[in-house]
Amino acid sequence: MKWIDATDLDCRTLNEKLRQTNEDCTIDGCCGQRFVAAGMSDKTLTINGIPGNALGAYLNNAFITVNANAQDAVGDTMNEGKILIHGNIGDAAGYAMRGGKIYVRGNAGYRAGIHMKAYKEKIPVMIIGGCAGSFLGEYQAGGIIIVLGTGSDGSHIVGNFPCTGMHGGKMYLRGDCRNIKFPAQVTAKPAAIEDIAEIHDYLSEYCSDFGYDMDEILSASFTVITPDCKNPYKQMYVAN
C-alpha cells in the first residue's frame, strides 16, 4: 500500500504519482484535483478528502473508494470497475458509462446516469442510497439505475423530469412513486419478483459495502421504469 499526500499537488502531478506505482494507493488530503485515476486499470485506490470533477473517468477496472463526498461527473464514460462513495455525489454522475458500478451511500445531484448505455454482457449499474436530483437517467440507453431513498420520507426520492429521453435500460425507484411524473415514452409499474431478482446480487453487494440491512431495503416496494419499446425513436430520422 502506497500513501500519497495530495496537499498542494495539481491534478497532473497527482495522477503521475498514481501511475508510477503498481501498488494499491491511498490518497490523503485530496482537494479538488480532477481526473483522479482516469482510465486506470487493475488498482485499488482509497481517497480521503474531496476528489475533483471527473473522478474515475474512462475507468477500466480499478476499484475506488471515496470516504467523503465526490464532485461532478464521477465515472464519466467508465468502462469497468467500481467506484464506492461514502458521501454524496455531484451532478452528471456516470455520464455515458458503459460498464462497471457506481455505488453511492448518500444523494446524487442532477442528471445522474445521463446517457448510460449497455452492450451484451456489459451492463453498468448505479445505486444511489439517498435521493437523486432532477433529470435522473436522462437519455438513458441501457444499464441499471437504482435509487433507494433511504433517509427521506419517501415522497420525493427523485427531482423533476426523471427518464427524459430514456430509450433503454431499467430504472428502479424504491417506493410507489405516486408523486412522480414520468414522460410519455416510459412505463412505470410495481417491480415484479423477476425484476427484483435481476438486481438482487447488486443490492446485496451494496448492503454489505455500506452496512445496510438487505431485508430492510427490500421491505418497501420498488417501482420499475422501462421505455415503452426497443426503439421509441424509430423512423424519426430514417427508416430503420
Add this chain to the structure above:
Amino acid sequence: MKMEGQVRIPSGCAVAAVISKEGNKMSGEMITNSMKPMHDRSNGLGGGFAAYGIYAEYKDFYALHMFFDSRATRKDCEAFLKERFEIVQSEIIPTRKIPAITDEPVIWRYFVSPLKSMLASMQLDEKEFVARTVMKINTEMSGAYVFSSGKNMGAFKAVGFPEDVGVFYKLEEYEGYSWTAHGRYPTNTPGWWGGAHPFTLLDYSIVHNGEISSYDANRRFIEMFGYKCTLQTDTEVITYIMDYLLRVQGLTLGEAASVIAAPFWSTIAAKTDLEDQKKHTYLRTMFPSLLVTGPFSIVLGFNGGLMALNDRLKLRSMVVGEKDDKVFIASEEAAIRTMEPNAENICSPAGGEPVIVKVKEGAY
C-alpha cells in the same frame, strides 16, 4: 488590441463566496485561497472579487472604482465627476507588482457624494443619479470605466488568474463581512480588465459561471430602462436585471430569482400551493423578457447579504456549506473545504432555488 464589446465572449468559470451572518470581518486571504483548487476552471483571462463592509470609514460615500487608459483620461474624468459630486477622497488603489499580472491600466478610487443641487435639478434620488452617471461614463467617456459604485463595498478585478488577482490587489489588507470571487474562462476574447467579473452597479455585484442564451433578448428589454450594455458580456446584463427588479421594481430577492430562473409552466401548473402558483404565474407574465435561459450559476452580492442561484435546469454546479456564523458558496466543494475544512451541511441547491443569506440587522 480589440476591447471587450467588439468580441463575443462565452465563458466557463469558477465562483466562490463567503459571508458571516454575524457581520464578523474576514480578510480577503481566505477567499483568494479558495480559488486555488478551482484553478483549472479559469484560463488566466480574468479574475475578480467583491468585498462588502471594507470601507467603514467612508461608509456614507459611494466608492467609485475606476480604470483609466491614461493620466489624461483620469484628469478629464475627474473634472466631469467634480461637476456632479463632492469628492471626499481620491486615491490610487494599492497594488503589488507581480509577474503574473501585467499591463495594468490606471486604477483609481473616489469616495463621493452626489451634489444636492444636481439631485434637485435632475429630480432624481441618489442611487438613480449614481447609476445614470456610471452609465454615462461607461458609454460616453472613451478610456474610462467605472467597475464598482456602491457604498461600503468594492470590486477588484483584473486579467489574470483569480488567486493572483487577490495578491495583486493586496486583498489580505481588507476586512469585509462578505466576499465573492470569480475565475474566468472566456474562450474567445483578447481579455480586458473591465470584462472580468464581478460586474457591479451600486452595491449589487454578480459573479457568474455560465453562458446565457437569452442575452440579446434580455439586453433589448433592459436597455429600454436606461441601462446600457457596453461589453457584450452576459454577466453585465444580469447585474442590470437585478438592479432593475430589486431597486427599481422593488421585488424581493426570492421574487427576482423566480423571474430570472422561472420554473417551467408545467412545474408551475403542478404546484399544490395555489398562492405560490398564482405568484409564479404573475411573475412570468409580468417579466417574460427577463427570463434568463442557458446555463448559469451566479452569486449576487449586496449590502448585508448574498444570494446564490442556478438556472432552472441546473446546467452548472453550485455547492453550499456552513460553519458557525459563516455560509460558504462555491462551484466546487473543494473550494469550500479550502476555506473551512470542517464545513457542515454541504448541499447543492436545486435549479432555480435561491439561497439567500443575510447578515443580521445592525451588524453591517
